[in-house]
Amino acid sequence: MTDDLIRALPKAELHLHIEGSLEPEMVFRLADRHGVALAYDSVDALRAAYDFHDLQSFLDLYYAGADVLRDEADFYDMTRAYLARAAADGVVHSEIFFDPQTHTARGIGFDVFMPGMLRALADGERELGVSAKLILCFLRHLSADDAMATLDAALPWRDAICAVGLDSSERGHPPSKFTAVFDRARALGLLTVAHAGEEGPPAYIVEALDLLKVRRIDHGVRCVEDGALVERLAREQVPLTVCPLSNVKLCVFERAADHNLKTLLERGLCVTVNSDDPAYFGGYVADNYRAMQTALSLSDAQIVQLARNSITASFADDDAKARWLAQIDEVAQRFGVAG
Numbered sequence: 001m002t003d004d005l006i007r008a009l010p011k012a013e014l015h016l017h018i019e020g021s022l023e024p025e026m027v028f029r030l031a032d033r034h035g036v037a038l039a040y041d042s043v044d045a046l047r048a049a050y051d052f053h054d055l056q057s058f059l060d061l062y063y064a065g066a067d068v069l070r071d072e073a074d075f076y077d078m079t080r081a082y083l084a085r086a087a088a089d090g091v092v093h094s095e096i097f098f099d100p101q102t103h104t105a106r107g108i109g110f111d112v113f114m115p116g117m118l119r120a121l122a123d124g125e126r127e128l129g130v131s132a133k134l135i136l137c138f139l140r141h142l143s144a145d146d147a148m149a150t151l152d153a154a155l156p157w158r159d160a161i162c163a164v165g166l167d168s169s170e171r172g173h174p175p176s177k178f179t180a181v182f183d184r185a186r187a188l189g190l191l192t193v194a195h196a197g198e199e200g201p202p203a204y205i206v207e208a209l210d211l212l213k214v215r216r217i218d219h220g221v222r223c224v225e226d227g228a229l230v231e232r233l234a235r236e237q238v239p240l241t242v243c244p245l246s247n248v249k250l251c252v253f254e255r256a257a258d259h260n261l262k263t264l265l266e267r268g269l270c271v272t273v274n275s276d277d278p279a280y281f282g283g284y285v286a287d288n289y290r291a292m293q294t295a296l297s298l299s300d301a302q303i304v305q306l307a308r309n310s311i312t313a314s315f316a317d318d319d320a321k322a323r324w325l326a327q328i329d330e331v332a333q334r335f336g337v338a339g
């Protein structure tokens with residue numbers, strides 16, 4: 001019953017790395033297409049290697065996996081496959097992260113990956129009814145100058161990009177390193193988000209808010225270590241894009257039952273549920289809702305609240321938000337969930 005509710009609720013996905021949606025089967029298909037040699041001899045062997053002990057151990061495999069993305073069709077196929085999978089979970093809107101530096105460093109430019117992704121988004125909207133936006137992420141383990149050069153290279157594609165974000169290895173790379181590039185992005189009219197408080201300390205969340213002027217915090221689960229920060233996040237209704245299965249796979253929490261999502265929700269934060277890198281962490285968005293419902297005994301009303309939060313926290317226009325929120329009310333009523 002709750003399973004049907006989760007799937008039936010219109011949801012926005014706000015924390016999804018498109019390169020992290022590259023399933024092992026597609027890694028092998030694209031490697032075959034381009035004659036790329038892989039370090040694993042089967043899909044099963046590759047999937048078996050997805051046994052991580054922290055963020056960096058994942059990132060090493062994630063960047064290696066992205067090396068099979070070589071031409072426009074590869075970016076199209078990856079993006080179109082994600083949208084189909086998300087639509088099957090009841091996702092009506094997705095704000096998709098992409099990592100240009102992972103590709104430009106290999107000689108693959110914006111003129112390759114942008115057309116591929118944008119063609120898939122157009123087809124996904126027309127054929128699946130999923131609306132989508134793109135968020136350009138800077139890799140924080142690289143220099144601020146490299147991030148600025150990446151923003152320059154993105155200028156011809158400005159109108160296809162909704163926001164900039166910050167991802168990759170968090171510890172030792174505070175948001176403050178990127179103040180100038182985020183200032184410039186905002187001057188260009190781009191919105192801002194940042195990964196903070198996944199592995200890094202609560203102070204990184206404060207920096208992301210105060211220096212990068214972010215509209216949402218990606219992950220943010222370590223905010224609980226700072227009571228004043230939790231109160232601020234609740235007061236200002238700063239959305240957190242939480243990724244439960246990711247957090248367990250990367251050992252941020254030992255078990256799903258240890259996750260603080262329910263605590264944050266009950267303390268009045270605008271928590272959302274997302275899949276992060278679904279091909280690597282064992283589940284798409286509905287799997288993440290289901291994992292939290294099971295492990296934390298979330299009520300149906302809390303499931304509905306999470307879906308509502310995903311819509312209100314999105315960068316979609318107000319008319320679309322109002323339409324989806326009305327649909328959520330209808331679904332909640334149909335399932336007998338008190339409003």
Ligand SMILES: Nc1ncnc2[nH]cnc12
Pocket residue numbers: 017020055062167168169195198246276277
């Ligand atoms: N969970 C995550 N944290 C930081 N960078 C990432 N890049 C892809 N997934 C990420």
Ligand SMILES: [Zn+2]
Pocket residue numbers: 015017167195218276
């Ligand atoms: Zn992420």
